């Protein structure tokens with residue numbers, strides 16, 4: 135058995151996990167900084183790296199404790215090398231190197247995006263399912279919106295070697311970023327995705343009726359049909375709000391509620407008119423259509439056998455049901471991680487490291503963080 139202790143610090147979560155043989159999660163600790171960044175409406179890089187520095191040692195210690203292990207029981211270390219915020223990545227990479235060097239154990243460098251792909255494979259395994267490959271994987275979070283093909287080839291020794299090709303990516307904002315910006319505009323707090331998801335889901339008859347008159351059309355783009363775009367949609371919401379000054383009093387009321395710490399969807403819902411809920415519905419419909427439409431077209435073009443969806447936005451309930459319905463119609467299987475594995479975590483980094491560990495891949499002593507590290 136190989137026990138890998140992984141560290142993830144690419145954005146605003148300090149995470150450590152121990153995973154056995156790339157599949158059994160012995161522990162997974164995530165210290166989120168979301169409260170720290172909430173009042174700025176987005177991640178502040180300088181604050182993030184400082185917080186990682188504070189958290190990294192206790193988080194790793196807790197991951198070992200929960201797994202019932204000491205550092206000597208670990209067979210290898212893994213760390214996210216990129217992409218992400220450079221100052222944040224450096225904290226994890228440096229600590230990973232320290233752990234590997236001081237124990238004489240191997241260190242494996244992992245691409246954060248490959249981690250998100252493996253989050254889906256890990257979850258499927260926990261549920262006793264196995265996605266058929268080749269697949270397409272949509273990674274959709276606050277920092278990324280990108281579509282990859284995923285293949286695997288058997289290696290000598292029984293492991294798998296995964297390979298990826300990028301089919302398309304966002305040309306402007308990430309989908310989660312669009313959620314966060316729309317939430318900021320309408321005073322719904324940060325992060326915006328979970329609240330908008332719940333509010334749109336709770337929209338009643340009046341909102342559904344009003345939504346019929348709002349047009350946030352799909353973005354028309356030339357070139358790669360698998361590229362995404364969300365900034366036009368965000369601007370459409372902005373123009374709608376400007377054109378409807380009657381929305382301002384409720385925006386002010388919600389801003390007050392947020393300042394007083396009332397941030398839950400259930401607390402904000404009474405402060406949302408049917409018109410606002412209609413805007414949220416139409417926004418979310420457009421995001422879901424953009425993501426599902428292009429991903430399914432990509433799956434068809436690539437003759438994919440399954441669809442994998444990962445990243446924070448993969449938790450969206452409407453996105454999940456739309457993918458499930460569309461995939462079923464086309465005889466494809468679709469896989470999502472659980473909520474805990476959708477957002478940034480270190481278990482997915484350990485899972486991605488495992489085939490590389492088996493293949494004998496080792497990070498060199500001069501390993502460095504790379505903010506723009508591509509997967510393919």
Ligand code: KG4
Pocket residue numbers: 145274275276277278309310311313314325326327328331445446447448449450451476477478
């Ligand atoms: O993967 P993640 O935790 O962090 C990175 O960006 O890497 O994703 C966070 C993003 C945020 O933009 C958040 O608004 C969005 O995922 N998000 C959602 C939902 N839950 C989180 N977006 C839509 N619906 C959700 N239920």
Ligand code: ZN
Pocket residue numbers: 246250275445477478
């Ligand atoms: Zn991520």
